[in-house]
Amino acid sequence: MRRSPTRLIPVLASLICLASPAAAASCGNTATGFEAWKADFAKVARKAGVKRRGLEALAQAQYATRTIAADRNQKSFRYTLEKFLQVRGAETIVAQARRRKAANPNYYATLERQYGVPAGILLAIHGMETAFGNFMGDSPVVSAIVTLAYDCRRSEFFVPHALGALTLVDQGSITAATLGARHGELGHTQFLPGNALTYGVDATGDGQVDFYNLTDALASTANFLRAKGWKPGRGYAPGQPNFRVIEQWNAATVYQQSIALMAARIDGN
Template sequence: MKRLPLALAATLAAALPALAQECGGDFAAWKAGIGEEARAAGVGERGLAALRGAQVDQRVLARDRAQGVFTQTFIEFSGRMINQYRLTHGAGNLKKHADVFARAEREFGVPGPVISAFWALETDFGAVQGDFNTLNALVTLAHDCRRPHLFRPQVVPLLTLIDTGALPADVEGAWAGEIGQTQMLPSDILTKGVDGDGDGKVDVRRSAPDVIMTTAAKIRSRGWRPGEPWMEEVRVPGEMPWEETGRLNKLPVSQWAGWGVTTRDGRALDTSRPEAGLMLPMGHKGPAFLVYPNFDIYLEWNQSIVYTLTAANLATRLDGAPKFDPRSPDEGLTGDAMKLLQQKLETRGHDVGGIDGILGQKTRDAVRLEQIRLGLPADGWPTPALLSNL
């Protein structure tokens, strides 16, 4: 179905037939339209009955509008998320399920530490899978007109899984509709699910082999390049062309070496590696990482730079790397100061993706442009000095 622009969908919701509504309007009529789509896709009575019982969950809407965790800095977030429990149990699971991880890497090219890091961060290896009714969560977010394009495509796949008996109608998971030990969306379970333990079914909630193999299949499907690195902590010099840094500006490793970038311990970089971008999540005085094409796959999982850097760094820790060096970053902006910065950037014509107090990619890009204009190190890290200059 062609997606309507959100504003248009909200305006016309009451007037359009349910099947044509992207979001909003009478909930019962909207559900009936979803039911027509599901029936056309081959969903039978079991799945349709589950849909008829689905309800709006106000808790889900509250969680969707209160994602304050991503206002934390990389050092704060990673320090909380990469804890000893996850490091210890991650190493233990890599050993306990070594044969399954080896099979996953043979078949999909995804290393065990990468899979295990997601397993750790998402549910603490299955310990905390969520207590939200998944169908209610998805219909709530799909009917809501804030981000229906992310959630509506997941409703029919979930109904299909329920209809075939792969999942119960009352299956529970995260507030945003993810299910299982690595928090997979229904469409990924339906199309990427792998029976890792050979029992004839895919169970991403209770079977560790199914979790490992299905997660590897999902990561590979997003474009993972087997045999290549994803992230490497580095040391940067006091001066270099900071405007060249950033995830998207991938350059030969030899170029970074030529500007004085070294490994964390001061050795020469391996110039045989693929092109990489230099990420400075807290500016040129903070931690520094070369990120390779495989790092971009992390953003297919979660679009938060803070989360993806943490997941990628945890994977390197599980692969034997030491804890990263936080160095001494300049003071950053939080809360109202970050919102004020975003307002000032918007006034200057920059698209920051909304005044939300979160340092997302659009805000970083706008900061970098203003730093260049003002003759400051263009590292994308907003500081009180930048705010006062604006």
């Protein structure tokens, strides 16, 4: 049975409501205190409805030193647009995206009919996030996102996503060992776990939302953009109606501009 993403929205809302006590409980900036914080967080997770598998994944979570290092050192988002495009390999992304679109035009046309999001946007995101699935991360998702929920720098933001990750474990979408990006993003297009829980689509119809399956991942990405207000057929360059939706995908201005520029070239606009 295909899971309806709209039915998951109240789930994440309830997790957010329960986040405040965890955010206030003994956050830290080093590994010291992490295990004690996990014990407190387990109580919040139980109240949020996290069950046995999710709680076991929380208990197994390790303090992710590489995640903290990455969070403190996000230099690429301070580049100029030209430098960012060069560093991220925009020319290669556009060329590969055009080939992918040409090889499977009906697939991308179907996604656009269903969600209103053109191929260029989905391909630009896919290429930017994981080089079209060639590298989806090397960090355990649960450990990374739980570490960020514990870390005092942005605990309030990451606590709901940590609860989302544990719920995804309960649902079987990920396990304690699933690998993703350093900040806990997962799958082909690097969803944060709370967003994965809310906007995930079982496009294959196999009864499971699998973000490491391309069909599920791209449908989920398109669903996210539609839910954030994507207007079919409207422009997505800076200043146009759909650019504000791209802003919902990633908060970095240089990233947003890059997606819009690459997508326009992929789509031939």
